[in-house]
Amino acid sequence: MVDTAVSNSRFLKALRREPVDCTPIWIMRQAGRYLPEYRKTREQAGDFLSLMKNPELACEVTLQPLRRFPLDAAILFSDILTIPDAMGLGLHFVEGEGPQFTSPIKTAADVQSLRLPDPEEKLPYVLDAVKLIKRELANQVPLIGFSGSPWTLACYMVEGGSSKEFALVKGMAYSNPQLMHQLLTLLADSVAQYLKAQIMAGVDTVMIFDTWGGVLTPTRYQNFSLYYMHKIVAALKSDAATRDTPTILFTKNGGQWLSKIAETGCSAVGVDWTTDLHQAKVQVGDRVALQGNLDPCVLYAPPETIRQEVQQVLTAFGDGPGHIFNLGHGIHQHINPDHVAVLVDAVHELSRKA
Amino acid sequence: MVDTAVSNSRFLKALRREPVDCTPIWIMRQAGRYLPEYRKTREQAGDFLSLMKNPELACEVTLQPLRRFPLDAAILFSDILTIPDAMGLGLHFVEGEGPQFTSPIKTAADVQSLRLPDPEEKLPYVLDAVKLIKRELANQVPLIGFSGSPWTLACYMVEGGSSKEFALVKGMAYSNPQLMHQLLTLLADSVAQYLKAQIMAGVDTVMIFDTWGGVLTPTRYQNFSLYYMHKIVAALKSDAATRDTPTILFTKNGGQWLSKIAETGCSAVGVDWTTDLHQAKVQVGDRVALQGNLDPCVLYAPPETIRQEVQQVLTAFGDGPGHIFNLGHGIHQHINPDHVAVLVDAVHELSRKA
Numbered sequence: 001m002v003d004t005a006v007s008n009s010r011f012l013k014a015l016r017r018e019p020v021d022c023t024p025i026w027i028m029r030q031a032g033r034y035l036p037e038y039r040k041t042r043e044q045a046g047d048f049l050s051l052m053k054n055p056e057l058a059c060e061v062t063l064q065p066l067r068r069f070p071l072d073a074a075i076l077f078s079d080i081l082t083i084p085d086a087m088g089l090g091l092h093f094v095e096g097e098g099p100q101f102t103s104p105i106k107t108a109a110d111v112q113s114l115r116l117p118d119p120e121e122k123l124p125y126v127l128d129a130v131k132l133i134k135r136e137l138a139n140q141v142p143l144i145g146f147s148g149s150p151w152t153l154a155c156y157m158v159e160g161g162s163s164k165e166f167a168l169v170k171g172m173a174y175s176n177p178q179l180m181h182q183l184l185t186l187l188a189d190s191v192a193q194y195l196k197a198q199i200m201a202g203v204d205t206v207m208i209f210d211t212w213g214g215v216l217t218p219t220r221y222q223n224f225s226l227y228y229m230h231k232i233v234a235a236l237k238s239d240a241a242t243r244d245t246p247t248i249l250f251t252k253n254g255g256q257w258l259s260k261i262a263e264t265g266c267s268a269v270g271v272d273w274t275t276d277l278h279q280a281k282v283q284v285g286d287r288v289a290l291q292g293n294l295d296p297c298v299l300y301a302p303p304e305t306i307r308q309e310v311q312q313v314l315t316a317f318g319d320g321p322g323h324i325f326n327l328g329h330g331i332h333q334h335i336n337p338d339h340v341a342v343l344v345d346a347v348h349e350l351s352r353k354a
Numbered sequence: 355m356v357d358t359a360v361s362n363s364r365f366l367k368a369l370r371r372e373p374v375d376c377t378p379i380w381i382m383r384q385a386g387r388y389l390p391e392y393r394k395t396r397e398q399a400g401d402f403l404s405l406m407k408n409p410e411l412a413c414e415v416t417l418q419p420l421r422r423f424p425l426d427a428a429i430l431f432s433d434i435l436t437i438p439d440a441m442g443l444g445l446h447f448v449e450g451e452g453p454q455f456t457s458p459i460k461t462a463a464d465v466q467s468l469r470l471p472d473p474e475e476k477l478p479y480v481l482d483a484v485k486l487i488k489r490e491l492a493n494q495v496p497l498i499g500f501s502g503s504p505w506t507l508a509c510y511m512v513e514g515g516s517s518k519e520f521a522l523v524k525g526m527a528y529s530n531p532q533l534m535h536q537l538l539t540l541l542a543d544s545v546a547q548y549l550k551a552q553i554m555a556g557v558d559t560v561m562i563f564d565t566w567g568g569v570l571t572p573t574r575y576q577n578f579s580l581y582y583m584h585k586i587v588a589a590l591k592s593d594a595a596t597r598d599t600p601t602i603l604f605t606k607n608g609g610q611w612l613s614k615i616a617e618t619g620c621s622a623v624g625v626d627w628t629t630d631l632h633q634a635k636v637q638v639g640d641r642v643a644l645q646g647n648l649d650p651c652v653l654y655a656p657p658e659t660i661r662q663e664v665q666q667v668l669t670a671f672g673d674g675p676g677h678i679f680n681l682g683h684g685i686h687q688h689i690n691p692d693h694v695a696v697l698v699d700a701v702h703e704l705s706r707k708a
Contacts, residue, residue, distance in 0.1 A: 165650070165651070165686055166651065167651060167654065167686055167688065170649070170651035170654070171654030171655070173651075174649075174651055174652055174654055174655035174659055174663075175654060175655045175656060175659070214607075214628065216628070216649075217627045217628065217630075217649050218629070218630045218633075219630075219666075220649075253607060253628070255610050256609050256610060256628065256629060273571045274568065274569075274570070274575075274607070274610065275572070275610060276571075276572045276573075279610075295524070295528075295570075295571050296519075297520065297521060297525055297528055298528055300521065300524070300525035300528055301525070301528035301529045302529065305528055305529070309528075332519055332521055
């Protein structure tokens with residue numbers, strides 16, 4: 001059941017590479033710590049996990065940035081690591097150190113003990129949040145669902161948290177590739193099922209965040225990361241219920257592999273700020289839309305600089321359909337919300353067709 | 355005064371893109387914590403800084419890996435941050451957190467108060483170490499000198515240490531580009547003078563480590579990082595005393611900009627593991643040699659995998675002169691030294707011309 005108002009939104013049109021009146025924009029982590037109202041709701045919840053697992057509060061923070069800025073899409077307030085949490089690894093957050101797992105994956109036995117979590121049973125808070133948000137949005141803008149990529153989930157699951165060198169997970173990939181593929185296969189099946197459940201609950205598009213694909217060699221990226229994202233895209237396309245839902249793949253530091261990513265049959269490719277959008281377009285041709293790619297640090301600059309940088313990104317993309325404006329990574333917590341207003345207005349205004 | 359034995363070494367020949375009997379190899383951070391003898395000398399010195407600032411001990415640890423492995427070059431044991439330390443910012447190391455500065459650069463007044471440090475006066479321990487090492491090496495292998503790039507020095511100087519988001523230094527670059535250029539100009543002059551002093555003291559080639567150039571946009575990389583490395587290369591080439599000393603530039607995560615780096619007139623370009631060496635060669639043509647690019651995590655794998663991965667790198671580079679084998683980044687501290695022996699032997703054996 002396609003809703004016409006949402007289907008005709010700027011954002012979904014751009015994802016389908018159809019003409020739009022002006023370039024749509026949303027911002028990675030748009031519901032986040034840079035907003036005082038978010039910090040208040042989070043305080044009310046107690047901590048990040050309690051906020052994320054409470055559908056009413058997750059809905060509230062999802063909607064907060066849309067009340068301030070004329071953004072073209074909402075994104076489900078959640079985390080990329082819900083699946084390993086549902087697998088029983090014990091997700092928690094240590095202030096200033098990012099996500100950590102109580103029971104990281106260390107051995108073959110650890111991998112073999114993992115079970116694919118049924119989203120309805122193990123992740124109901126996500127699906128409930130999606131339903132609530134969709135109701136509250138009332139088709140004003142589309143809703144984006146998401147997950148971490150299998151490789152990125154594996155990075156956190158094996159390292160037990162963030163890492164600089166990824167010695168454990170890459171060590172496992174080089175020393176015991178079979179075991180790594182076993183883990184990634186399970187994760188790909190889990191992500192596919194999880195994204196399907198999000199779509200059934202109402203999201204209008206799904207994005208896969210491959211935060212750590214860029215730490216691999218070109219060959220390993222294809223074998224350990226892209227292969228499994230491709231499997232997920234294929235799984236969604238092979239099911240009548242999810243086949244028409246657009247998919248966005250984003251590998252941070254994947255600028256050298258955009259063409260390979262476009263080959264998966266996804267609808268759009270996320271581009272961080274290290275690649276010029278014109279070059280990105282040359283790589284992907286007319287196969288996919290592109291999403292990005294302003295350096296998040298531009299938002300520390302004064303309004304006039306922000307407008308100039310927006311213009312540069314728009315100019316680099318040039319004419320033609322299929323651009324969704326975004327930052328090249330999540331917005332930083334110390335950004336002034338007034339600068340976000342400048343950004344959103346600049347994108348709409350400077351891209352509007354005369 | 356060119357020493358024939360050193361000048362005819364595999365390493366310097368490869369830097370000049372001349373034919374060699376087999377591919378030369380050295381390893382970033384080859385004098386480091388993965389070696390028990392290094393850990394012993396460091397303990398004797400007390401800490402990293404005391405070790406680095408003691409020419410006899412710096413000489414000792416420089417030579418340690420050469421006693422174990424038939425490496426084709428020695429690299430001065432030092433740190434990329436000696437210049438800001440000599441400028442009075444107070445370099446120190448916090449266990450597990452990397453380098454930090456006591457007095458980071460926060461304001462325009464901070465930048466204006468900086469003075470170019472005279473290497474003879476402020477960094478004599480480096481030059482004394484170079485002279486000692488050259489004497490001890492007795493021309494068996496060449497010695498590599500180095501510095502951090504101006505942009506990378508600025509990153510640490512403004513952030514006060516390592517960073518994930520580089521909000522302060524990139525914020526300054528976007529908000530006050532003039533101030534950033536003032537800082538980078540001083541740093542480029544300092545690095546050029548410092549590398550000249552190292553060459554006068556005896557190093558056979560110099561390498562500039564641009565560890566953080568890869569966090570910039572393509573345009574900002576050219577303006578804030580590459581421009582200043584280019585200035586340094588030009589400064590060395592314009593001086594009769596340093597004109598013939600080969601230069602190596604290495605921007606981590608700079609795989610998309612190799613052609614631009616090659617345009618600086620440097621002798622070789624370092625390549626991390628995210629770029630295939632064949633693709634790198636296509637980008638740089640016959641202008642420069644290439645140095646790299648094995649993923650450091652390969653050394654966690656068993657010997658047979660290490661040999662296979664070495665073969666893949668050699669195959670990717672293919673025929674023709676101008677390859678210096680290396681890791682794509684510094685060796686990790688928990689690597690088994692026996693695996694390094696496997697690596698060095700594999701490179702020599704598998705590349706030897708029949």
